[in-house]
Amino acid sequence: MMRRSLITALFCAMTIPNAFAGEARTELIHPEKFTDIRNVNESAEDAQARVGKEFSFYFSDLAKKLPNGYTLEVQITDIDLAGSIRYNFARTMRDIRVLKDIDWPKMSLSYTLKNPQQEVIASGKEELRDMYYLSKANLSTSSYKYEEQMLKDWFRHMQHSKVFPSREQS
Numbered sequence: 001m002m003r004r005s006l007i008t009a010l011f012c013a014m015t016i017p018n019a020f021a022g023e024a025r026t027e028l029i030h031p032e033k034f035t036d037i038r039n040v041n042e043s044a045e046d047a048q049a050r051v052g053k054e055f056s057f058y059f060s061d062l063a064k065k066l067p068n069g070y071t072l073e074v075q076i077t078d079i080d081l082a083g084s085i086r087y088n089f090a091r092t093m094r095d096i097r098v099l100k101d102i103d104w105p106k107m108s109l110s111y112t113l114k115n116p117q118q119e120v121i122a123s124g125k126e127e128l129r130d131m132y133y134l135s136k137a138n139l140s141t142s143s144y145k146y147e148e149q150m151l152k153d154w155f156r157h158m159q160h161s162k163v164f165p166s167r168e169q170s
Contacts, residue, residue, distance in 0.1 A: 021167065022066025024059035025073045028052050035080035035106070039143075040095035050143075051079065058148050062155045067167050069116025078108040082133055082146040104131045105147045113164060122163050128154050 031037065031048040038047040055076060063072045083099040106129045113122040130136075130150040142148050158164040 021064040021068060022070035022072060024056070024063035025071065026052070026056040026059045027073075027075050028055075029075050029077045031076075034078050036084070037079050037081060038085065040085055040097060054143055055079075055147075058142075058144075058151055062151065065155070065159065065166055066113075067165055070165070071114045071118075072164075073112045073114070075110045076107065077110065078106070079147070080106040081144065082130075099134060101131075101134060104129055104133050105144075105150050107147065107150065121165075122158075126154065 028034075028048065028051065031051065032044065034051075037051045038044065039050075042050075059072065059074050063070070066072065081097075082105040083097045083103045085095055086098050087095050106127070108125070108127055110125045111123060112120055115121050128150055130146065130153070133146045133150070136149065138145050138149055140148060155164070159166045
């Protein structure tokens with residue numbers, strides 16, 4: 001009984017901070033025209049579904065750093081994943097993604113940030129890129145760790161420059 005109460009208390013303590021966080025809505029605009037979102041040996045439809053799910057998760061995670069009631073709406077208009085696919089690599093009949101300094105991740109997006117009264121407090125278009133993605137320590141195990149880090153850096157910059165409020169400021 002004591003153990004169950006302790007587990008319940010820990011779960012509540014871990015979830016309460018996120019219960020009063022912002023939220024995100026992410027939309028891929030014409031993903032069939034994106035520069036590069038496919039993994040090796042994957043159909044275009046599967047890539048679009050996977051990218052939509054993963055990037056929605058990334059933006060939702062970032063929105064948790066916004067004050068309660070804020071909504072970040074993001075429309076992604078292009079993605080160019082880090083690296084490039086090499087087809088039939090070394091005559092092995094396998095495709096691989098090769099990471100090089102010249103193939104940095106890029107993303108084009110538009111965003112709108114609304115306060116709890118649904119008033120627009122910030123909006124804009126961004127052309128994100130991380131030319132130094134290979135020189136940064138990145139221990140993430142996410143499928144798109146370089147793109148995720150690029151988004152984290154952008155969001156941190158937006159909060160640091162006071163374009164986006166933080167939960168601590170509210």
